[in-house]
Amino acid sequence: MTLNQKIPKHDNSMNIENAQVQMRKGILEFCIMHIISRGEVYASDMLDELTSAKIMVVEGTLYPLLTRLKNSGLLDYKWVESQSGPPRKYYVLTDVGKQFLDDMQHTWVELSDSVNTIVQKTHDLGSASEDSSTK
Amino acid sequence: MTLNQKIPKHDNSMNIENAQVQMRKGILEFCIMHIISRGEVYASDMLDELTSAKIMVVEGTLYPLLTRLKNSGLLDYKWVESQSGPPRKYYVLTDVGKQFLDDMQHTWVELSDSVNTIVQKTHDLGSASEDSSTK
DNA sequence: ATAAGGTACTTTGTGATGCAAGGTACTTGG
DNA sequence: CCAAGTACCTTGCATCACAAAGTACCTTAT
Numbered sequence: 001m002t003l004n005q006k007i008p009k010h011d012n013s014m015n016i017e018n019a020q021v022q023m024r025k026g027i028l029e030f031c032i033m034h035i036i037s038r039g040e041v042y043a044s045d046m047l048d049e050l051t052s053a054k055i056m057v058v059e060g061t062l063y064p065l066l067t068r069l070k071n072s073g074l075l076d077y078k079w080v081e082s083q084s085g086p087p088r089k090y091y092v093l094t095d096v097g098k099q100f101l102d103d104m105q106h107t108w109v110e111l112s113d114s115v116n117t118i119v120q121k122t123h124d125l126g127s128a129s130e131d132s133s134t135k
Numbered sequence: 136m137t138l139n140q141k142i143p144k145h146d147n148s149m150n151i152e153n154a155q156v157q158m159r160k161g162i163l164e165f166c167i168m169h170i171i172s173r174g175e176v177y178a179s180d181m182l183d184e185l186t187s188a189k190i191m192v193v194e195g196t197l198y199p200l201l202t203r204l205k206n207s208g209l210l211d212y213k214w215v216e217s218q219s220g221p222p223r224k225y226y227v228l229t230d231v232g233k234q235f236l237d238d239m240q241h242t243w244v245e246l247s248d249s250v251n252t253i254v255q256k257t258h259d260l261g262s263a264s265e266d267s268s269t270k
Numbered sequence: 271a272t273a274a275g276g277t278a279c280t281t282t283g284t285g286a287t288g289c290a291a292g293g294t295a296c297t298t299g300g
Numbered sequence: 301c302c303a304a305g306t307a308c309c310t311t312g313c314a315t316c317a318c319a320a321a322g323t324a325c326c327t328t329a330t
Contacts, residue, residue: 016238022161022287023239023246025317029154031253038260043278053249060318063280068316085277086325103151104158105254111158112247114188118166119240125173157316160288178307195289198309203287220306221296 024055029065030108031055033093033101036075042088066091074100159190164200165243166190168228168236171210177223201226209235 028050035041035049043062050057066089069075074097077089093101163185170176170184178197185192201224204210209232212224228236 016235016242018286019161019164019235019239020242020246021317022164023242025160025287025315026154026157027246027250028317029157031250034253034257038257049253053252054245055249055253058318059279060281060320061316063278064316064318067280082277082326084326086279088278100151100154104154107151107155107158108250108254110189111155111162112250114190115162115166115243115247117188118169118184118190119243122169122173153315156288160316163288193289194308195291195310196287198307199287199289202309217297217306219297221308223307 027108028055028057028061029069030101030104032062032065033069033074033097033104036091037093037098037101040090040092042080042090044088069097073097162243163190163192163196164204165236165239167197167200168204168209168232168239171226172228172233172236175225175227177215177225179223204232208232 031050031053032046035046041049043059043066046062047057047059066075070077070091073094075091076094077091079087080090081087166185166188167181170181176184178194178201181197182192182194201210205212205226208229210226211229212226214222215225216222
């Protein structure tokens with residue numbers, strides 16, 4: 001029954017799914033900090049929120065990210081007993097984390113402005129293509 | 136004059152520069168495709184455009200990216216003699232590349248909407264914090 | 271008790287890729 | 301021929317999303 005079917009592990013060529021994954025990188029961190037900034041939450045809360053915002057995340061991505069943020073001093077957590085299951089880690093932002101979130105907010109605004117500048121310029125040139133100006 | 140000053144290559148902890156780099160990842164590809172979509176350009180043109188849009192890129196990032204896009208069939212190029220230096224590679228989008236750019240555009244709009252949804256929600260809750268609701 | 275199932279947190283290995291640094295190659299001018 | 305400028309390419313490292321498998325705790329049923 002061994003089909004010997006060759007399934008390429010990773011398509012070396014570009015596809016849109018890959019591009020989507022790449023675009024999300026780095027943004028995740030920002031979104032998670034935002035969610036935590038609203039009050040104490042644990043991982044499943046974050047997964048729900050991100051899923052409803054159409055930003056898919058899986059555990060294997062989220063937990064290491066939380067650990068990294070914690071180790072960097074941006075987050076803190078406390079264990080809280082649950083009435084239906086194992087205890088949960090409830091996260092909060094530290095003071096440093098709050099400052100960091102502000103900085104990331106600024107970075108996000110600048111980045112999306114920059115991208116939109118480039119997109120807009122394409123559209124501007126698209127409608128008025130004649131441009132044999134000064135080099 | 137050897138100062139023996141220790142410059143840590145990479146700070147393991149989070150800092151805002153690192154976060155900026157992460158956020159830019161994946162967006163670059165999109166911006167470069169956009170720039171090429173306007174007409175034939177070579178690498179230095181792209182660097183100028185990205186720099187003026189405040190998206191910093193260096194050669195070590197750009198050239199491998201162009202090669203990857205070319206190998207994936209999204210770009211094509213032709214050599215053009217220059218009157219002041221070595222020949223240049225002028226890039227254009229292929230038909231597949233144009234389709235891909237459309238898809239990326241869609242991805243970008245969705246992603247920035249999603250992020251802004253999360254940011255907005257934080258601000259909404261910030262003004263009306265009282266929420267001892269169900270659950 | 272003990273087994274089964276659900277919830278929550280953790281770890282390991284892989285692949286993709288931005289980037290620094292260094293290299294190759296062509297052109298022009300002394 | 302050599303220096304300087306421009307343009308393109310390559311190597312190696314660090315980071316990080318993700319899949320998959322693992323650990324631990326709680327509840328319910330037998």
